[in-house]
Amino acid sequence: MVSKRDLEGYIKTIPPKPEVIKRVLDAISRSELREAGEIAEADPILKKYLQDLVNKPFYGFRNRVTSLPQIFSILGVNGSQETVSHYLLSLLAPKKWHIFKLNSIVFQNLQATLGFYWRKTLEYENIDSKELSATISLLPATVILCDTIFYKSSDEVALIQDNSDFDFNILLKEITGVSLFELIIFIGKYWGFSPSSLQIIKASANRAKIDDKKILRLGQFMHLILFYVLSKEEFISTGLNGFIKFDIEYVMPIYDDFQKILGDELL
Amino acid sequence: MKPIIKKRIASFYPQGFVDSNNAYSFITKDDIEFLEDKDITMVLVSLKRVIFFNVNGISILLDSLKKIRKDMNVTIGFCDYKKIQYDTIKRFFKKELNFSLYKTFRVATLFNNPSENEESILVWNELYEQRNLQTIELYERGYNPIVVQKESEFIEQKKKREAYDEIVFDTHLGVLGSTPFARVSGNAIIYTLRGYLDATIETKFDFVYHNNSLQVGFKLFIFDMKNIISMNVRALDFFEKLSIEAENNSANVVLVNFQEGGPLDNFRRELEKVNVKFIKDLDSILNDKPLLEKLGGISKKEDKKSRNLTRVLINQLPSFIKATAATLEMMTGLTAKKHSPIKIKDLTVDDIDDKLASSIGFYGDIEGIIILVFPTKIAKKSCSIMVGEDIESINEVLDTLAEFVNVIAGRVKYHLSEQDINVSITLPRTYPSMDDLLSALNVNKGVQVDLNFDDEIFTFFLTR
Numbered sequence: 174m175v176s177k178r179d180l181e182g183y184i185k186t187i188p189p190k191p192e193v194i195k196r197v198l199d200a201i202s203r204s205e206l207r208e209a210g211e212i213a214e215a216d217p218i219l220k221k222y223l224q225d226l227v228n229k230p231f232y233g234f235r236n237r238v239t240s241l242p243q244i245f246s247i248l249g250v251n252g253s254q255e256t257v258s259h260y261l262l263s264l265l266a267p268k269k270w271h272i273f274k275l276n277s278i279v280f281q282n283l284q285a286t287l288g289f290y291w292r293k294t295l296e297y298e299n300i301d302s303k304e305l306s307a308t309i310s311l312l313p314a315t316v317i318l319c320d321t322i323f324y325k326s327s328d329e330v331a332l333i334q335d336n337s338d339f340d341f342n343i344l345l346k347e348i349t350g351v352s353l354f355e356l357i358i359f360i361g362k363y364w365g366f367s368p369s370s371l372q373i374i375k376a377s378a379n380r381a382k383i384d385d386k387k388i389l390r391l392g393q394f395m396h397l398i399l400f401y402v403l404s405k406e407e408f409i410s411t412g413l414n415g416f417i418k419f420d421i422e423y424v425m426p427i428y429d430d431f432q433k434i435l436g437d438e439l440l
Numbered sequence: 441m442k443p444i445i446k447k448r449i450a451s452f453y454p455q456g457f458v459d460s461n462n463a464y465s466f467i468t469k470d471d472i473e474f475l476e477d478k479d480i481t482m483v484l485v486s487l488k489r490v491i492f493f494n495v496n497g498i499s500i501l502l503d504s505l506k507k508i509r510k511d512m513n514v515t516i517g518f519c520d521y522k523k524i525q526y527d528t529i530k531r532f533f534k535k536e537l538n539f540s541l542y543k544t545f546r547v548a549t550l551f552n553n554p555s556e557n558e559e560s561i562l563v564w565n566e567l568y569e570q571r572n573l574q575t576i577e578l579y580e581r582g583y584n585p586i587v588v589q590k591e592s593e594f595i596e597q598k599k600k601r602e603a604y605d606e607i608v609f610d611t612h613l614g615v616l617g618s619t620p621f622a623r624v625s626g627n628a629i630i631y632t633l634r635g636y637l638d639a640t641i642e643t644k645f646d647f648v649y650h651n652n653s654l655q656v657g658f659k660l661f662i663f664d665m666k667n668i669i670s671m672n673v674r675a676l677d678f679f680e681k682l683s684i685e686a687e688n689n690s691a692n693v694v695l696v697n698f699q700e701g702g703p704l705d706n707f708r709r710e711l712e713k714v715n716v717k718f719i720k721d722l723d724s725i726l727n728d729k730p731l732l733e734k735l736g737g738i739s740k741k742e743d744k745k746s747r748n749l750t751r752v753l754i755n756q757l758p759s760f761i762k763a764t765a766a767t768l769e770m771m772t773g774l775t776a777k778k779h780s781p782i783k784i785k786d787l788t789v790d791d792i793d794d795k796l797a798s799s800i801g802f803y804g805d806i807e808g809i810i811i812l813v814f815p816t817k818i819a820k821k822s823c824s825i826m827v828g829e830d831i832e833s834i835n836e837v838l839d840t841l842a843e844f845v846n847v848i849a850g851r852v853k854y855h856l857s858e859q860d861i862n863v864s865i866t867l868p869r870t871y872p873s874m875d876d877l878l879s880a881l882n883v884n885k886g887v888q889v890d891l892n893f894d895d896e897i898f899t900f901f902l903t904r
Contacts, residue, residue, distance in 0.1 A: 174769075329766075336847050337840075338444055338453050338486075339825070347825045348772075400491070404456035409465035414441060419455040419489040428491065 174326045177349045180356070183322065187265070190364045193219060194261050201245070201253050201303065209253060210242030222260045226281055231289035251306035252292070258310035259284045261364060265317045271324035273316065274411045283313050283408060290398045290434075297434045298391070304367035305391070311361050311374045312399060315342075315353045316416060318360075322353075340418040342378060353417075354378035378417075390427060397424040397431050441466050442474065446843050447549050449482040450475055451519070458493040463500035472508055479648045481515065482552045483508050486545065488520035495532045502539060513643060517541055517614060519548050526610045539614040546839075547608050555582035559605035563587045564594035565612070573613050580632050628660035628737040629653050630722070637671035641678050650682070652866050659691045659736025664722060666697035676707055683714045692735045696721050750904070753806050754887065756856060757782070757902065760810065761889055763851035764900050767844075772821050772893060779890035779897055787883050787901050789813050789874055796838065797877040798845040798870045802853070804863035810852070811877065811886075812845060813899035838870040845870075 193216045200209035213219050220241060227244050228237050238244050245253045259281075266280060275283075291309035295302075319341045323330050333339055346352035351359075358371045369388065376383045376392020377399065383389040400419040402408060424431075443450040454466045466485070475483065485501050487493070505516040517540030518529065526541060533539075542548035550561060551574075561583050565571045571587050578585040586604070588594045598607060629650075633641075650661070661682065683693045694717045698708065708718060717735070719725045725732060765776040789795060796819045799811045814822075816837075823831050823840035831837050845868040853863055871877040886903030 332847055332850060334442065334444075335850070336444060336446070336843050338451075344825060347821075397491075400456035404454075404458070404462055406462045406465045409441060409454075409462060410468075412441075414455050414466075415453060419491070421489060421491050424491070 174329055174348055175322055175345065177351070180322070180349050180351055184356075184359070187360060187363065190261065191264070194257060197257055198254065201250055201257065204250055206245040206250065206253060207242045209257075210240070210245040213241045213245075213257070219260055222263065222281075223256060226256060226259060226285055229282060229285040231285045251295075251301065251303045254303035255288055255292070255306040255310060258307035258366075259288065259313075262310045262314040262317070265314060265321070265360075267317070267321050267324070270320050271327050272320045272330060273413055273416075275316070275320070275413075279407065279411060280313065280316070283316070283402065283413075284310065286402045286405065287312055287398060290401065291395070293434050294391075294394045294398065294431075297430065298394075300391075302369075304370055305373070307366065308370035308373050308391075309395070311357050311366065311370065312377060312395060314360070315357050316413065318353050318356055319345075319416065334415075338415070338418075342417045352378065393424050393427045394431065396420065397427065401431075401435075441468070441471060443471060443483070445478060445480060446545075446839075447553050448480050449484060449545070449548060449552055450478065450480045451484045451486050451545065453486045453489065455489040456491060458490055458497035458501065460494070460496035460500060463497040464504075467501060467504035467508075472504065472511070475508060475512065479652075480512070481646065482548060483512075483514050483516050484519045484542070484545070484548060485517075486520040487518055487522075487525055490525075493525075493528075498529060498532060502533075505539065515540055515552065517548075519543070519545050521610075523610060530612070537612060537614055541610075541612040541614075543608070543610045546606060547611055550581070550583060550606060550608065551577055551613065553581070555584075558582060558584050560584045560586060560603070562594075562597055562604040562607045564591070564598075564607075564609045566591065570612060574608060574611065577613065578608070628662055628726075628732070628735075629658050630662045630664060632664045632667065634667040636669050637675035637678075639672075639674040641675055645678070651685075652864075654685065654689045654691060659689075660694065660732075661686060661691065662694045662696055662722070662725065664697055665695050665699070666721075668699070671704065671707065676710055679711055679716055680714045683711070683716045687715060690736070692717060694719055694725065694735060696725065750806070753808050753902070753904065756806065756859075756861065757887055759855040759859075760852055760902055761900065763855055764810075764812070764848050765891060767848045767851055768818070768822065768891070768893065768898065772818060772825070774818075774893045776898075777892040779892040782887060782889050784885055784887055786885055787811065787813075787878075787888060787899075787903075789899055790897065792874040795874055796834070796841060796870070796872060797874060798838075798841050798868055799877070800845050800849045800868040801866040802849065802863040803866070805861045806856075806863060808902055808904045810845075810849065811883070811899075811901040811903065812848070813874070813877075813901070814841065815893075815896040815898060818893055818896050818898055834872055838872060842868040842870050 193212065196212050197209045200206070200212060213223060223241060223244060224239055226232070227248070228234060234247070238247070248256060263280070263284070266277065270276065288309050292306065295305060322345065323341065333344075342353045346355070354374060354377070358374055361371050361374065372383065372385065372388045373391045373395060375381050376389050377395035381392065383392060403414050403416065408414065441452055441454065443452045452467055452471075458466070483505060485505065508514060509516045519542040521529070521541070521543070526543070529541060530537060540551075542551070561578050563571060563574050563578065563585050564587070565574060571589070575585045575587045588597055594609065601607070653661075679693065679695070686693045695711070696719050698704070698718050712718070725735070725737070769776055794816050795813050796816055797811060797813045799809055801807070801809045819837050819841055820831060822844055823837050831840060846865070849865045849868070853865060856863055884903045886901050889900045891898045891900065
């Protein structure tokens with residue numbers, strides 16, 4: 174199906190962080206949002222991606238915005254870092270999806286929706302950190318890895334799916350020794366995500382052993398946000414609802430707080 | 441969302457939140473169509489990974505389930521819930537609880553599948569009618585239900601967990617599928633019929649299960665008529681049809697507990713003409729070994745001689761080996777090495793103490809039985825991957841092993857269909873030991889291939 178050697182081969186194909194992204198992130202880190210916007214404007218693919226993403230309903234702009242300096246100014250440092258990170262991770266996305274019924278638009282919707290609930294959560298938790306804001310971009314990237322790694326075995330995957338209530342994260346771990354979440358942590362490290370971000374991603378895969386209570390709590394929120402979003406009609410039809418197993422017990426300590434974050438939405 | 445089919449139960453596994461906005465997406469028109477040609481008798485929605493639902497969400501899921509019930513005459517309901525979810529659903533549908541609620545999937549299987557070993561089941565429900573109904577349903581499937589009448593007594597009995605194979609509580613039986621229940625006793629299938637037998641028996645009766653049983657060599661089909669009020673000429677046609685098919689396969693149809701005297705005597709005379717046999721009651725047949733053997737209820741050794749491997753079957757051996765080895769490699773992450781040359785011989789397994797076995801039959805253009813003997817370690821590893829969590833108890837391993845064998849048989853079927861060879865697959869069976877395998881199956885000579893997975897020997901055996 175998939176071997177450790179296949180994974181090693183895949184890892185070798187991951188490019189270094191593009192130069193333009195390095196420069197944009199550097200400007201954001203200096204809070205020079207106008208400069209970041211101007212650098213990003215020079216890259217037409219990045220520009221188009223950011224314009225499409227931030228004009229989705231979850232970003233809440235009343236009118237379509239197209240100027241990247243303006244977009245970055247409205248998003249602020251944290252929002253800009255998150256949004257550029259979504260672009261960075263989307264570079265791994267396949268041209269054609271095989272395991273999930275996704276396309277670039279629906280995948281971008283997934284990024285935008287997860288980002289929306291993550292921002293609300295960080296706000297609820299009084300966390301102001303550009304590194305932690307960007308963490309959410311790693312979560313939908315696990316879906317990319319899953320499709321990319323398993324697509325050559327899609328017949329076998331379909332057979333297992335017909336017969337068992339299984340979990341891609343565990344399946345990959347069992348057959349190669351490396352789980353999807355471990356793989357995205359490896360890529361995140363390579364692309365310079367902060368150690369805290371990588372720990373949160375680790376904690377968002379259920380039942381991870383995490384000593385830091387704050388990291389654990391954010392990981393539990395992220396696990397719950399993932400399944401709140403994957404319960405939305407748009408994503409159920411892509412086959413993502415059963416992508417990995419939802420662990421209810423794991424998120425129970427933060428469930429009441431999550432209901433408060435959702436407010437009237439959960440009625 | 442595609443359902444997963446295990447033990448003739450199709451289960452949907454929604455995750456997260458279920459409300460009026462998304463419930464339509466969990467069971468779609470395509471999913472219902474997917475089920476139409478499947479051999480299933482129950483359709484469930486598992487709530488084990490649903491953290492939130494509301495009345496609208498559950499109602500929408502129920503509408504889809506009811507449509508399936510109407511089209512396919514199956515039992516429908518929910519399973520794998522917590523006490524609070526059970527109480528909430530009962531409160532939502534207080535006046536019209538016409539679907540079933542099973543505490544776990546395993547409990548659902550008890551009400552859907554015949555007992556293999558007269559397992560002891562502790563039964564408790566706060567409603568007297570439900571207690572009785574559940575006890576009767578379990579008994580009719582060959583289980584040994586032990587019902588308690590007071591909650592305090594239940595709490596005491598529940599502490600003696602090891603005394604029971606399963607405990608049934610927080611379970612509600614709604615409108616059941618009206619398929620007559622079948623159970624296996626030795627080499628006989630026993631059906632329990634109820635009420636008034638008329639033209640509806642043609643749609644209620646599970647012909648797929650019956651024909652599968654005929655194809656895999658069951659020779660005796662007993663119909664227990666003790667709960668039959670009356671019957672009409674269409675029921676006569678039904679038994680005539682079954683008897684003719686049975687005769688074509690050297691099998692017998694026997695009716696027990698048939699009412700003596702009155703208008704049904706005419707039916708009896710008609711059915712005797714087409715070789716349907718009448719015997720007083722079940723004990724009179726099951727306790728009379730010479731009679732049981734005469735009617736085909738005990739495997740005969742001479743059958744062994746008549747079932748040799750065919751050249752066509754042997755020619756397909758690479759398909760079988762390829763499917764088995766590839767599936768095992770996929771599910772264990774280990775590489776298969778051929779341990780010994782392929783030989784036609786009696787099934788021979790070394791170190792039988794630490795082995796689990798399974799079998800699955802196939803019939804159609806070619807027919808035979810695949811027997812797989814797993815080292816317990818390999819079985820646990822493969823099953824853990826399928827389930828996605830560690831499995832320790834042998835019963836759980838065996839349950840999952842059955843599905844695993846289904847995967848292998850599915851792949852064999854696929855490989856054969858690529859060569860225009862069409863086969864159907866029977867239900868898989870599992871055995872906790874080699875002794876159980878050998879006593880349950882009349883194993884002929886066959887082709888044996890031993891595969892080495894990380895120094896553990898796995899045996900593939902193909903026979904007829």
